[in-house]
Each structure stands twice: as structure tokens, then as C-alpha cells.
Amino acid sequence: MSEEILSINNLHTHFFTDHGVVPAVDGVSLHVKKGEIVGIVGESGCGKSVTSLSIMQLVPTPPGKIVDGSIHFKGENLLEASKRRIKDIRGNEISMIFQEPMTSLDPLFTIGNQIREAIRIHQKVTKKQASERAIEMLKLVGIPRAEEVMNEYPHQLSGGMRQRVMIAIAMACDPEILIADEPTTALDVTIQAQILDLMKKLNKEKDTAILLITHDLGVVAEICDRVIVMYAGQVVEEGTTREILKDPTHPYTKGLIRSIPKLHEKNQQLYSIPGTVPKPSLNMTGCRFKDRCEFAHDRCFSENPELFSLENNRYSRCFLLDASERKVVSDAESNIRS
Numbered sequence: 001m002s003e004e005i006l007s008i009n010n011l012h013t014h015f016f017t018d019h020g021v022v023p024a025v026d027g028v029s030l031h032v033k034k035g036e037i038v039g040i041v042g043e044s045g046c047g048k049s050v051t052s053l054s055i056m057q058l059v060p061t062p063p064g065k066i067v068d069g070s071i072h073f074k075g076e077n078l079l080e081a082s083k084r085r086i087k088d089i090r091g092n093e094i095s096m097i098f099q100e101p102m103t104s105l106d107p108l109f110t111i112g113n114q115i116r117e118a119i120r121i122h123q124k125v126t127k128k129q130a131s132e133r134a135i136e137m138l139k140l141v142g143i144p145r146a147e148e149v150m151n152e153y154p155h156q157l158s159g160g161m162r163q164r165v166m167i168a169i170a171m172a173c174d175p176e177i178l179i180a181d182e183p184t185t186a187l188d189v190t191i192q193a194q195i196l197d198l199m200k201k202l203n204k205e206k207d208t209a210i211l212l213i214t215h216d217l218g219v220v221a222e223i224c225d226r227v228i229v230m231y232a233g234q235v236v237e238e239g240t241t242r243e244i245l246k247d248p249t250h251p252y253t254k255g256l257i258r259s260i261p262k263l264h265e266k267n268q269q270l271y272s273i274p275g276t277v278p279k280p281s282l283n284m285t286g287c288r289f290k291d292r293c294e295f296a297h298d299r300c301f302s303e304n305p306e307l308f309s310l311e312n313n314r315y316s317r318c319f320l321l322d323a324s325e326r327k328v329v330s331d332a333e334s335n336i337r338s
């Protein structure tokens, strides 16, 4: 697991609206290796979806525009690639699945039709060969009665089954990387667990890298090797899932972890981070999280911290990480707890 296949550097994607410029993605860098599962996590409005849409150049233009940065896929800068090349990569080398499969599937066409179509766009195969591949894919994603389901319409399937179909379509051309934007959010927990298991299985069997976008750290904990925490258009923390969950350094990550309900605690008081994610704007000053941060001090209001590099390939955007100030975090925390 070493070859880097996706590399985003200093990406800036803006929306030019009547109310001003929204820097939805503001200097994001992220890297995905072959076979790796990387999670992008953050609350609604943090810029997760716009980051993933930027990769496939699916940001609505206008009002959106990638204004700076680079996106390399296996060494090729996608921002310099032709429209034809991007179309060829989409659904072939890089596939995407979204939250609500009903809106991605066409209600007027059978499941078989839609998978066959997805295969034939990218591969020179006969209709019969495409049908065989489609059935093989439906079986791979655990759809019972695959042959019959080929002739059914999306509304005849449950939400979980529709999401499996979407994964089958996404995986039909053996992509190098699957971008999954909140793939389990619309599903109930047991189905959610099955879909995550399926993604894990496909990742293992096919060595497909997965970029998983979610607001749910519980989902990240289930399947991701590494996690990138986004806040108001920027990366605020990055590291292995294990390290981040065990020892989060950014107050936002700490808040997200505190918000995960504990299974075995009776009468627990559910925690939520006070306030909401600010709408990004070009004239924001200071740390973006300062208004919701219990540790914010003067410097946080005047200066936006850089993404500091820590040990073990970890990164965090917080002044409290300075050796002396780090102590302040622990002191403040122990005061709060006592």
C-alpha cells in the first residue's frame, strides 16, 4: 500500500454568488494511496462534497470554479486534462456513489439496463457480455436473485438494495478509486453496517482505494485507514484513524468524538458542539473554529493557524499545539472535568 494514486494540492474552489465569494474549499491538500480507505469528515457545510466534486470536475459552473491548486490522478493533472479525458476517467478509473441512490438511478430504466449502459460507455463489449458482467457485479455486491433484479425498476428495490446497485455500477469497470459521498446516511443502521462491510470487502478483494465522505466519525472508525477532518473549507486535522480517535489534537475533532453516542452508557447526556459551521467568506479573520472553541484565546481571533505537522504523519491546525500552549489544552480540559 504505497503507490499514491490521488494527490490534491492546495485546492481552492470558490462559488461566486450575489452575496459574495464563498471559498468552499480553501487550500485543501490530500493524498490517497492505492488500496487505501481515506475518510473526509466534518459537519454539514465544511466543504467535503465540494472537495470530492472538484476531483471529478462536477462542481456546478457557474457559480462554482476551481481557482487554484492541482489534482493529480496517477501523475496526470486532472485540471489540465481535456473534457473528453475527464469523461473517460469518470465511472471508469474513478467512480462515485452518492447518498441517495434513488436520485442517481433513472426510475424509467431497469437495473439491468443501467448497469449494462455504464459498462458499455467505457468498455467495448457486446450487449450479452455486458449483461453477464452486470449479473456478476450484482452477485458480487450481494444482491439475491441477481438475474431477476436485472429486469426490475429502482422503485421495486429497498434503499439498501438500491445502494448496492449503485456500488455495482460504480465497481463495474474496476475503478482505481471509489469516491463515496455519504453512501450510508439515508440507510438504517443495520443496512448501513452491511454496506460498509461490502465496501471493505471490495477494497480488500479488488484493492480499490476509497475516499469516503461522511459527517459520522462512527462510520470512519468502521472502515477508514486514515481520516481528514475538515472545517469551514479547510483541513484542520489529519492522521491515521486509530491515532485521531485515540488522541485527537484539534478541539473540533475532540468535539466530534465527544458527540459520538456511547453504546453501553445508560442515561448519558448527548453532547453536541455548540453553534454551527460558519459560511466561508474571503474576509474571515482568525481561526475558523474560534467562535465554537472552548480553548480560544486572543491569538485565535487575529490569526488563522497553519496546518502544523506533528509526529507520525499527523497534521493539526491549532495554536494550542505549540509545546507551551499544548499544556494549556490539557490544563483547561482537566479544569473542565474537575
Ligand SMILES: Nc1ncnc2c1ncn2[C@@H]1O[C@H](COP(=O)(O)OP(=O)(O)OP(=O)(O)O)[C@@H](O)[C@H]1O
Binding pocket: 015, 017, 022, 024, 042, 043, 044, 045, 046, 047, 048, 049, 050, 051, 060, 063, 064, 215, 279, 280
Ligand atoms: N452551488 C453553490 N452555491 C453557493 N455555495 C455553495 C454551493 N454549493 C455549496 N456551497 C457552499 O459551499 C460550502 C461547502 O459545501 P459542501 O456541500 O461541500 O459541504 P459538506 O461538508 O459536503 O456538507 P453536506 O454534508 O451538507 O453536504 C457551504 O458553505 C455551502 O453552502
